[in-house]
Amino acid sequence: MRTIPLPGHLEDKLAASEADPTHIPAARDALELALMWQLRVISLALLADRLMQKSPHLRPSRDVWWHQYTLNTKGYSVFMPSDDDDDGLREFRKQVAGQIAKRVISRLQPADVPDMALRVLGGYAGLGDEGRINAQLMALGSDCYYLVEPGEELRAARAAALVGLPHTPFGKGLIFFFGMVEPATVIGRIRFVRFTAELAVSPYEDPESPLFYRKGRLVARHFPGAELLNAGLYGHEFSHVVMDLIDNPRRGVPSWRAIVRQDLCRYLRQPRTAEEIQAAFLPSWLGPHGELEAMAIPGQSWFPADEAPAGNPVGGLVDELVRDGLAERRDGRFVCRLYEEGRRWLV
């Protein structure tokens, strides 16, 4: 297992949270920072791999550089690159190249990726263990989400290596994103991740593509654009979703309701009005622009079996949370107290 040594202050934060698991905001902050830091290091190591490629088609374009540059200067990736010549970007490229030449940044090849592990609370998780990592984030009420593609292949390669099975070396360009996402992370029976701030981005991204879909997960980069144009982009992706679900009728999340309930809890970390909740969670049952009504899946539902809502289901789910004691109504707002200071976290 290969790990990335954390800077002392980040390791101290994680260790303090592990020693006293009663400070959820501190643990959340420590985990988010540690993941962001490690994934940025991995981004630069993968960037080194791309820079050493003989074929110019495999080397990073200016837009890939732009995303890495804004990650390291603004703190988040800015999707649309500046048209202007940017001295800062040029200097950043020079600095990165210099650090690679001095081997401060080491190349990370695809074959070595399955062996990489990320420091999380209570130990390490493989780079492909997005379920475990997201479970920790969710348990701490984080707004962040981690995704990696091809996650299944990566986990399979790691599992095969761990048990000593013969396996083909992992050889794919690793695509990952880590950052803050919109509150609703499910749409019908597919996962639906919309980034609002990308804090770590793989240099194997397609820097010009704002959306992608694979195996039951739709991912939207944090990209600007007119609503109408964005609706068109989603329409294109939804055609991929429909085709995939026709071919794979069992694909998707087992329970839409369970995920929306989790998302609601996380969203209600801050007190919210009913109107705010409705607006934030409309995409989970209608699509970001109402596309689900327009795009039928022949012989199937967008929703998991027995979970297709007859009408707007969000208000009912909030009431459910109140009845279950997970949320309460205060001064006309709903709030979930699961993530308050002093509560004990368990991940």
Added chain:
Amino acid sequence: MAGLTYDLPLHEMTCATCSAKPAAGRVAGLDYLIVEVPGEEDDQPTVPVDVKALSFTETAPGRLAVSATLSLPCVDCGTPTTLQRVLQTPALLVRDNVHCARGHELRPLGQRSYRFNDSAETGPVLEVTGEWACDICAEPVLAATIAAPLPPDTLTAAQAPIELNATLHGGRMQIILGGSVQNVEYHLASAEDLSRALADLARAVGSSDLPADQRAQVVDALEWCADAAGLPAGPADAEEKVRPLRAAAGWLGGRLTAIIDAATGALVEHWLIRMLGAA
């Protein structure tokens, strides 16, 4: 190395083993990597690498093609690697600004050799070894190595003009290097070297503007010395033959002194050197 560098992109800084490592493949079933746009040249940052050595080929008189030898560790595995880069451009345009002791412009003769040198004292320099002659003083052929500083952008500029600044004396070479003046001696190691230097000086004096009678005496004396230099000991009339040289002064005196100073090794004890020195 002291400052001459060549910019290399990272994909040219790996050893053969590391450059053969497989590239990442595309992810199947992901409609995301739609277009692969090759990075533009400007997108590929370069790293300055110290130039270990340069070699030069004269493609036309005064015009040099340059090859650089770079020595660096592989940026992937760290193994030391030597790379040879033949640089199509720049061409070094070498212009002579070489004069004799009396300030006349010297004419280069024959083939020259070029060598790269780099030290903490001089920085990167181009050393030109060749022969020059003065058509006015009718100096003998002067063999010298002249060092000219290479500017830092030598390997990146489209064309790099190089000026050879030097004043050559018989037996001593004065090199103007980067604005400072250095005296670089050349050496006479054998009786044959000594004989050749004296014969050169005799020819120079023969075609000089010295008074005719003095010129004839000095030429005779120098020619005698050139012939006698091969003898194991001084003939009986040596003192008398050398006497006209005792009065040599000015540039002729300087040239004689330079020849005496240039003697090295066993030649220092040569009877003619001792006699000329005593003169």
